Amino acid sequence: MTASFAQLPKPPYYAVIFSSQRNADDDAGYGEAAQRMVELAAQQPGFLGVESARGGDGFGITVSYWTDEAAIAGWKRQAEHAATRAYGREHWYDHFELRVAKVERAYGSKGKS
Amino acid sequence: MTASFAQLPKPPYYAVIFSSQRNADDDAGYGEAAQRMVELAAQQPGFLGVESARGGDGFGITVSYWTDEAAIAGWKRQAEHAATRAYGREHWYDHFELRVAKVERAYGSKGKS
Numbered sequence: 674m675t676a677s678f679a680q681l682p683k684p685p686y687y688a689v690i691f692s693s694q695r696n697a698d699d700d701a702g703y704g705e706a707a708q709r710m711v712e713l714a715a716q717q718p719g720f721l722g723v724e725s726a727r728g729g730d731g732f733g734i735t736v737s738y739w740t741d742e743a744a745i746a747g748w749k750r751q752a753e754h755a756a757t758r759a760y761g762r763e764h765w766y767d768h769f770e771l772r773v774a775k776v777e778r779a780y781g782s783k784g785k786s
Numbered sequence: 787m788t789a790s791f792a793q794l795p796k797p798p799y800y801a802v803i804f805s806s807q808r809n810a811d812d813d814a815g816y817g818e819a820a821q822r823m824v825e826l827a828a829q830q831p832g833f834l835g836v837e838s839a840r841g842g843d844g845f846g847i848t849v850s851y852w853t854d855e856a857a858i859a860g861w862k863r864q865a866e867h868a869a870t871r872a873y874g875r876e877h878w879y880d881h882f883e884l885r886v887a888k889v890e891r892a893y894g895s896k897g898k899s
Binding site: 677678679684688690692694724725726727728729730732733734736762766767768769770771772773774775776777778779780781782783 | 797837846881883891894895
């Protein structure tokens with residue numbers, strides 16, 4: 674997966690918040706596919722960035738950022754992504770939730786270090 | 787932190803997406819404060835739920851969910867939260883980004899298991 678923070682423009686833009694509980698199966702296959710999906714998303718029109726974290730308990734959150742709903746719809750239709758998504762639902766996740774949200778404001782800070 | 791998935795109403799509602807890079811300091815103090823903030827948030831008017839994940843590299847995403855912007859503003863003003871937030875910026879994080887978004891649609895699925 675990409676490391677840490679997405680570099681994003683000023684809002685508004687869209688966020689796809691994907692929360693998931695991994696099962697214990699197929700770590701190698703999952704890791705390879707996750708990396709491939711990030712590479713593929715980055716080539717997609719309207720992609721702005723992605724952030725992802727998963728704890729040792731297998732619960733993870735990935736937030737991908739997009740210019741608008743049309744870009745999200747385009748990514749959903751992307752053929753390899755659609756196939757991987759269908760495979761993942763069957764094989765890699767016990768449970769997932771997906772929420773699509775319009776980012777209205779944002780701010781950040783780098784600490785002292 | 788709370789375990790895994792938030793139980794949320796149908797959209798619309800608001801999401802506060804907090805991405806952060808922990809430094810290596812004060813794991814005990816941080817863990818205690820994080821737990822306390824979840825307990826405190828849950829008592830706050832308009833709180834809907836929270837999901838959180840952090841990987842072994844210290845990069846984490848916490849998404850808290852709220853009924854509306856007024857609820858988010860109320861939580862931001864909550865005195866103990868404000869004090870902990872200020873402390874955390876100085877002591878626990880190398881970098882954080884916060885994005886406030888209106889969730890427009892959502893769906894989920896439990897897998898076969």
